[in-house]
Amino acid sequence: MKLQEKLISSFDKFGKSLNGSETDSLRKLRAEGIEVFKAKGFPTTKDEEWKYTPLNKSIKHDYDLADGFSSDIKSEDVDPFLCTGIDSYKVVFVNGVFNASLSNITSQDKFFVSHLKDAFEGKSEIFNKYYGKLADTQQSMVALNTAYAQEGAFVYVKAGTVVDKLIQIIYINNDSSRAMMNQVRNLFVVEDRAEVQILERHQSLSDESVFTNVVTETSVGNESHFKHFKVQNDRKTTTLVDSTFVKQGTSSNALVDTFAFGGELTRNNLHFEFAGEHAEAHMDAITLLKGNTVVDHHTFVDHAVPNCQSNQLYKGIYDEKSKGVFNGKVMVRRDAQKTNAFQQNNNLLLTDHAVIDTKPQLEIFADDVACSHGCTIGQLDDEALFYMQSRGIPRKEAKAFLMFAFAGDTLKNITIPELKEQLINLVACELKVDLELNEVNL
Amino acid sequence: MLKIQDLKVEIEGKEIIKGLNLEINKGEVHAIMGPNGAGKSTLSAVIAGREEYEVTAGTIEFEGKDIMDLAPEERAHAGVFLSFQYPVEIPGVSVTNFIKTAINESRKARGLEPMEAKDLLKLMREKQQLLAMDKTFMSRSINEGFSGGEKKRNEIFQMAMLDPKLAILDETDSGLDIDALKIVANGVNKLKNEDNAVMVITHYQRLLDHIIPDFVHVLFDGKIVKSGDKNLAIKLEEKGYDWIKQEIEA
Numbered sequence: 060m061k062l063q064e065k066l067i068s069s070f071d072k073f074g075k076s077l078n079g080s081e082t083d084s085l086r087k088l089r090a091e092g093i094e095v096f097k098a099k100g101f102p103t104t105k106d107e108e109w110k111y112t113p114l115n116k117s118i119k120h121d122y123d124l125a126d127g128f129s130s131d132i133k134s135e136d137v138d139p140f141l142c143t144g145i146d147s148y149k150v151v152f153v154n155g156v157f158n159a160s161l162s163n164i165t166s167q168d169k170f171f172v173s174h175l176k177d178a179f180e181g182k183s184e185i186f187n188k189y190y191g192k193l194a195d196t197q198q199s200m201v202a203l204n205t206a207y208a209q210e211g212a213f214v215y216v217k218a219g220t221v222v223d224k225l226i227q228i229i230y231i232n233n234d235s236s237r238a239m240m241n242q243v244r245n246l247f248v249v250e251d252r253a254e255v256q257i258l259e260r261h262q263s264l265s266d267e268s269v270f271t272n273v274v275t276e277t278s279v280g281n282e283s284h285f286k287h288f289k290v291q292n293d294r295k296t297t298t299l300v301d302s303t304f305v306k307q308g309t310s311s312n313a314l315v316d317t318f319a320f321g322g323e324l325t326r327n328n329l330h331f332e333f334a335g336e337h338a339e340a341h342m343d344a345i346t347l348l349k350g351n352t353v354v355d356h357h358t359f360v361d362h363a364v365p366n367c368q369s370n371q372l373y374k375g376i377y378d379e380k381s382k383g384v385f386n387g388k389v390m391v392r393r394d395a396q397k398t399n400a401f402q403q404n405n406n407l408l409l410t411d412h413a414v415i416d417t418k419p420q421l422e423i424f425a426d427d428v429a430c431s432h433g434c435t436i437g438q439l440d441d442e443a444l445f446y447m448q449s450r451g452i453p454r455k456e457a458k459a460f461l462m463f464a465f466a467g468d469t470l471k472n473i474t475i476p477e478l479k480e481q482l483i484n485l486v487a488c489e490l491k492v493d494l495e496l497n498e499v500n501l
Numbered sequence: 502m503l504k505i506q507d508l509k510v511e512i513e514g515k516e517i518i519k520g521l522n523l524e525i526n527k528g529e530v531h532a533i534m535g536p537n538g539a540g541k542s543t544l545s546a547v548i549a550g551r552e553e554y555e556v557t558a559g560t561i562e563f564e565g566k567d568i569m570d571l572a573p574e575e576r577a578h579a580g581v582f583l584s585f586q587y588p589v590e591i592p593g594v595s596v597t598n599f600i601k602t603a604i605n606e607s608r609k610a611r612g613l614e615p616m617e618a619k620d621l622l623k624l625m626r627e628k629q630q631l632l633a634m635d636k637t638f639m640s641r642s643i644n645e646g647f648s649g650g651e652k653k654r655n656e657i658f659q660m661a662m663l664d665p666k667l668a669i670l671d672e673t674d675s676g677l678d679i680d681a682l683k684i685v686a687n688g689v690n691k692l693k694n695e696d697n698a699v700m701v702i703t704h705y706q707r708l709l710d711h712i713i714p715d716f717v718h719v720l721f722d723g724k725i726v727k728s729g730d731k732n733l734a735i736k737l738e739e740k741g742y743d744w745i746k747q748e749i750e751a
Contacts, residue, residue, distance in 0.1 A: 440589070441553075442589050443589045443590075443591050445549075445551055445552075445573060446585060446588070446589040446591070447591070447599070447603075448550070448572065448573035448574045448577070449549045449550070449573050449574075449576075449577055449582075449583045449585075450577055450582075450599070450600075450603040450659060450663065451574050451577035451578055451603045451604075451606050451607040451610070451663065452574060452599075452602055452603050452606055453572075453574045453606060454572065454574065456602065456606065457574075460591070460594050460599075460602070461591070461594075463593065463594075464591060464592055464593025464594050464642075465593065467593050468593075
């Protein structure tokens with residue numbers, strides 16, 4: 060049976076298995092989700108939004124949807140994929156199931172770092188207020204997730220609170236006997252004047268195919284600061300579809316940083332919406348690919364109110380036969396005067412077979428705004444490579460220097476030194492060099 | 502130290518060097534002079550290993566070894582240094598990080614451990630002073646936004662740090678005012694000793710007032726057509742290149 064039919068036909072059984080343990084409103088959300096998915100199915104390249112990124116290869120595997128996957132895992136298996144050297148809260152999922160022994164969650168008066176099932180029981184008021192309210196459930200991948208998702212990370216920060224440590228969320232998949240499809244879901248609620256930083260990673264430890272369809276809903280309150288770092292550096296047998304929705308209050312500042320280095324296919328749908336004025340949204344990304352990998356970044360920034368600012372900086376380096384897509388849409392609605400919206404997409408193609416499709420889209424209906432977009436596609440500068448080689452720096456290292464110099468400014472919004480260092484090391488590791496890469500002081 | 506025999510070089514099917522012979526021994530300073538398009542910069546790039554140039558005949562030996570098959574970095578590790586006529590701007594790579602990597606890669610090639618950070622810092626300070634360079638240089642991106650003089654000083658600074666056996670200075674005097682020229686020349690002279698050698702490629706004689714050559718060669722249409730001592734450079738400055746052209750044609 061095709062995956063699409065399997066997902067649709069399995070839904071009744073799934074609903075029964077829940078055995079009335081969920082609220083009516085959640086049951087209704089699920090039912091609506093499966094209806095949308097039934098009507099739309101998996102997106103195809105006939106959909107304008109999916110034109111450059113065919114899912115057909117990813118959905119041809121016979122994924123197992125049922126739970127009951129092994130949860131046999133040791134902390135040594137997970138550690139290499141965590142940011143180390145700093146104290147952090149950890150929310151660890153193994154094959155889609157929350158793993159308490161590997162996690163370090165907290166339930167305090169001021170904030171709550173946990174998982175969805177816990178939220179559903181202990182923080183049902185917050186859960187009901189936000190869950191399913193920020194995501195666009197008319198998108199078929201979001202609808203599919205809404206139908207099936209049971210687990211994921213939950214972070215709730217009360218007004219006026221600064222979360223003292225980085226929160227690390229890691230989804231480990233390690234069942235080596237079956238291909239697996241996961242519907243996981245994050246909910247982050249940050250009230251007014253609060254601050255939190257989150258690192259999210261999806262990592263497969265087996266060679267079986269894994270399809271992760273993750274949805275994240277984030278509400279950022281007035282005057283709050285929110286940072287979300289995503290590390291996408293999974294095995295060549297994985298597909299990741301990530302739909303992230305951020306809604307920001309007045310004078311808030313939100314950042315989503317994406318480090319897309321691997322996986323067979325990665326699709327990011329990043330959606331920002333301003334609910335109050337004087338808010339700032341930042342999106343930075345490094346895409347560093349080789350082999351046959353594909354990464355598609357779709358961003359949508361909705362300027363519906365005046366005086367907000369959005370900044371997108373997407374840098375891509377494509378080696379071998381890899382392929383990238385950047386489609387950045389900025390909507391400036393009629394009332395959104397004094398909007399500042401900037402979008403930059405710079406790409407390096409290292410071979411004749413690497414491909415980038417880049418498409419900036421600005422739709423501006425207000426008349427007093429500052430908006431810009433730019434994209435570049437280039438190669439490494441031979442003259443600069445020869446210059447460095449002539450000083451004794453081998454070609455591979457010289458290339459790494461140039462590539463890091465090209466992409467390094469996307470790291471500017473990372474303020475936790477240990478995190479920055481480890482992300483830089485990850486870049487160096489991807490470039491296969493043992494170099495001390497660092498940012499130039501300007 | 503450097504022995505070039507019957508060298509012929511093409512780029513995109515066009516022959517630039519047409520049978521060139523040159524021998525440089527340790528302790529010597531050689532000046533290569535010649536009009537535009539004679540092949541001076543091609544010669545320096547070929548010695549340093551630039552791949553775009555195709556060597557169609559002849560040999561280049563460095564310290565008795567054929568270096569034709571060596572990559573540019575391997576030639577650098579062997580002790581060849583090329584100071585660029587147009588040093589390349591590399592935004593995002595600091596002078597410090599660059600020079601540290603260059604030195605340690607060279608040490609690695611010779612089986613040595615990386616240089617201790619404090620030793621490196623001390624050496625950098627010393628060479629900075631030699632070239633009268635500002636401390637802030639070190640944390641800036643290489644050559645980015647540098648003035649012409651700063652770029653050339655940065656080249657000689659790197660030369661001082663890397664301590665090559667053969668330094669090729671390609672039009673190092675171009676774009677320099679007289680004060681900067683003196684600083685650069687003084688730097689080169691201080692680095693000069695009886696175990697290394699310098700090849701100065703220049704259009705004009707004025708750099709040779711400060712870096713005194715033992716030999717002067719005139720490169721014309723891809724060949725060395727005349728060699729002499731420092732007086733040849735003075736004669737070229739006075740009379741231009743036309744008399745040489747006439748001499749050849751005669």
